[in-house]
Amino acid sequence: MAYAEVFTALADPTRRHIFEALREQPRTVGELAAGQPVSRPAVSQHLKVLESARLVSGEPRGNRRLYSIKREGLEELRQYLESFWSDALSAYSAEIARRIKEE
Amino acid sequence: MAYAEVFTALADPTRRHIFEALREQPRTVGELAAGQPVSRPAVSQHLKVLESARLVSGEPRGNRRLYSIKREGLEELRQYLESFWSDALSAYSAEIARRIKEE
DNA sequence: ACTTACGGTAAGTCATGGCTTACGCAGAAG
DNA sequence: CTTCTGCGTAAGCCATGACTTACCGTAAGT
Numbered sequence: 001m002a003y004a005e006v007f008t009a010l011a012d013p014t015r016r017h018i019f020e021a022l023r024e025q026p027r028t029v030g031e032l033a034a035g036q037p038v039s040r041p042a043v044s045q046h047l048k049v050l051e052s053a054r055l056v057s058g059e060p061r062g063n064r065r066l067y068s069i070k071r072e073g074l075e076e077l078r079q080y081l082e083s084f085w086s087d088a089l090s091a092y093s094a095e096i097a098r099r100i101k102e103e
Numbered sequence: 104m105a106y107a108e109v110f111t112a113l114a115d116p117t118r119r120h121i122f123e124a125l126r127e128q129p130r131t132v133g134e135l136a137a138g139q140p141v142s143r144p145a146v147s148q149h150l151k152v153l154e155s156a157r158l159v160s161g162e163p164r165g166n167r168r169l170y171s172i173k174r175e176g177l178e179e180l181r182q183y184l185e186s187f188w189s190d191a192l193s194a195y196s197a198e199i200a201r202r203i204k205e206e
Numbered sequence: 207a208c209t210t211a212c213g214g215t216a217a218g219t220c221a222t223g224g225c226t227t228a229c230g231c232a233g234a235a236g
Numbered sequence: 237c238t239t240c241t242g243c244g245t246a247a248g249c250c251a252t253g254a255c256t257t258a259c260c261g262t263a264a265g266t
Contacts, residue, residue, distance in 0.1 A: 004116065004119070007110060007113045007114045007119075008114045010110045010114075011110045011111045011113075011114035012253090012254080013107065014254080014255095016107070016110075023187065028212080028213090029212075029213055029214090030211090030212065030213080038254085038255070038256090039255075039256065039257085040212085040213075040214095041213085041214080041215080041255085041256080041257085042254070042255055042256080043213095044213065044214055044215085045214090045215090045253095045254080045255085046254090047214095048214085060263095062212095062263065062264075063211065063212055063213085063262080063263045063264060064211090064212060064213075064263090065212080065213065065214090069187075071187075074184060074187055074188075077180075077184060078184050078188075081177060081180060081181050081184065084126065084172075084174075084177055085177075085181075115223090115224080117224080117225095131242080131243090132242075132243060132244090133241090133242065133243085141224085141225070141226090142225075142226065142227085143242085143243075143244095144225085144226075144227085144243085144244075144245080145224070145225055145226080146243095147243060147244055147245085148223095148224075148225085148244090148245090149224090151244085163232095163233090165233065165234070165242095166232080166233050166234055166241065166242055166243090167233095167241090167242055167243080168242080168243065168244090
């Protein structure tokens with residue numbers, strides 16, 4: 001059920017921007033905020049959400065905190081997607097055919 | 104940029120439930136509403152969002168509308184995920200190493 | 207020690223969006 | 237033709253959440 005958190009985390013545009021900024025390289029909160037049209041506290045709050053969705057992780061670097069992408073959240077999402085790919089497609093088209101005949 | 108709509112569509116729990124109900128077999132709006140704790144109009148509105156995210160499609164069956172899963176939305180999401188998988192990981196860990204040394 | 211820089215948290219504001227009821231339209235049924 | 241069933245849409249309500257400013261703790265620099 002962990003993919004739910006990932007969906008809500010990445011549903012917000014600002015949060016996606018932050019996440020995609022980390023895609024290039026790890027960054028501090030200040031750096032991330034500079035690249036966004038919102039305040040630094042806002043970025044902090046977004047990072048909290050992203051972290052609890054296991055999409056990023058942050059570790060102290062002296063005075064600052066360096067955030068980087070974590071793949072666990074993405075992995076959960078990938079598994080969710082995969083489960084949709086193979087299954088339910090035969091039973092599915094069969095059901096369509098059945099209902100069409102019913103008309 | 105179409106994955107954005109997919110994220111927002113699947114971020115809502117009710118919408119995910121509806122989507123996953125369609126995973127088994129195509130269903131009408133009434134059938135979907137019966138399986139959810141919300142009203143039928145609410146389900147209609149959710150289906151509208153899911154449809155514009157290309158996650159489902161509906162076609163008239165006489166009096167009713169039969170909705171079924173459409174894979175385009177999922178495909179866009181999958182591509183987005185894939186782009187995260189390979190790239191940016193070498194440059195990424197290199198950057199971590201660089202910053203650690205800077206301390 | 208004092209000051210400055212960085213970042214997390216608290217509190218409050220405002221917009222978004224998910225829900226409801228009410229309504230209207232189209233197809234099926236009688 | 238009238239009635240009933242199934243859905244979509246409109247309008248309005250209310251909770252959630254994204255943002256702000258203000259504040260506090262901690263590490264670094266002087």
